[in-house]
Amino acid sequence: MVRASSAFSDSKRHFLILDALRGIAAIVVVLFHFLEVYSGGDHIKQFINHGYLAVDFFFMLSGFVMAHAYDDRWNKMTVKDFFKRRLIRLHPMIIFGMTLGAICFYFGESTFFPKIADTSVWQLILITLIGYTLIPVPPSMDIRGWSEMHPLNGPAWSLFFEYFANILHVLVLRKLSKTILSVLVFMAGIALVHLAVTSPNGDIIGGWSLEPEQLRIGFTRLMFPYMAGMLLRRVVTVVEGRNTFLLSGFLLVVVLSFPRLGGYDNLWINGIYDSLSVILVFPVVIYLGAIGKVKSGIFQKICMVLGDISYPIYIIHFPITYIFYAWVTNNNIPLGQGVLIGMLILIGTVILSFIALKKYDEPLRNWLANRFTTNNLK
Structure with missing residues (x-):
């Protein structure tokens, strides 16, 4: 293990390959979203078909990392200290992503986003300020037309659930025995399978809207992987030294890019794939x-860079993707040209993410850590 980008001098040494896997998954998400416009809303036609499962992988990885980083430190750290650290780690880039979403908003005007044309500047400012807090907005306040809880930056929904998981972790989950946690993981796994096989689309896509069904999907997608990640860290003895980077990275990419299963007649088959990928394959990865x-x-160095830019890539790519969607829709851009421009945008997003990390995120997190935390954990 080596130390990756961190605002805290007392942070534990990172699992370098896990950091890299987070970066690989983030890049797959970007590609998944860029190509989504060509599916016509049909999940079966989606390229890089299972890229949405990266969110579930992030949740499981978060549970694992949170248990590793904090669960033996509660005699030296208060709940307030924990929440300060999570806010310092996550929130600067949330604000950056929402600001970028506001800047890009009107450039996304198209039939793809029917509400943009009728959105006033004052509405945009209000949604931006709310977005800075990560408080979700209801569909009645949507300014894009997709009923997103964060219409300036859609993927921020998963950060809303990440914060919820962190609150649940510190108040409840960390206090549970391995036996009780195992029972909860088992029950959450059953709920995940049920969601997947009964879904009208044959998948576990969803969670980004402040609607009852979408919230059910979001919490179901959160609870199994996060708690399973915690349990995995508790029960598995980590003995370093094996060369597993290529194997784990390959498995992750295969799962996320695997073609759709079951077609239109047997949607439940793809639901089985989704649930088993999360329940069986991701813990192995x-x-x-x-x-x-x-x-x-x-x-x-490659692993460290992938880990460092993984979060910035994830949280800033969608405002740019909105513009890409509008460009494709307004100009009937064919797939070949769209892929070419999309790859160029991906490169630009990576560069912007690195700049944001070095010039904004790291300096601000370091200042906040020095100002508001005490780095004395061992």
């Missing part, structure tokens, strides 16, 4: 990443 050690200096 995380375990392989945790026990791995990168010995090559070049690969160490």
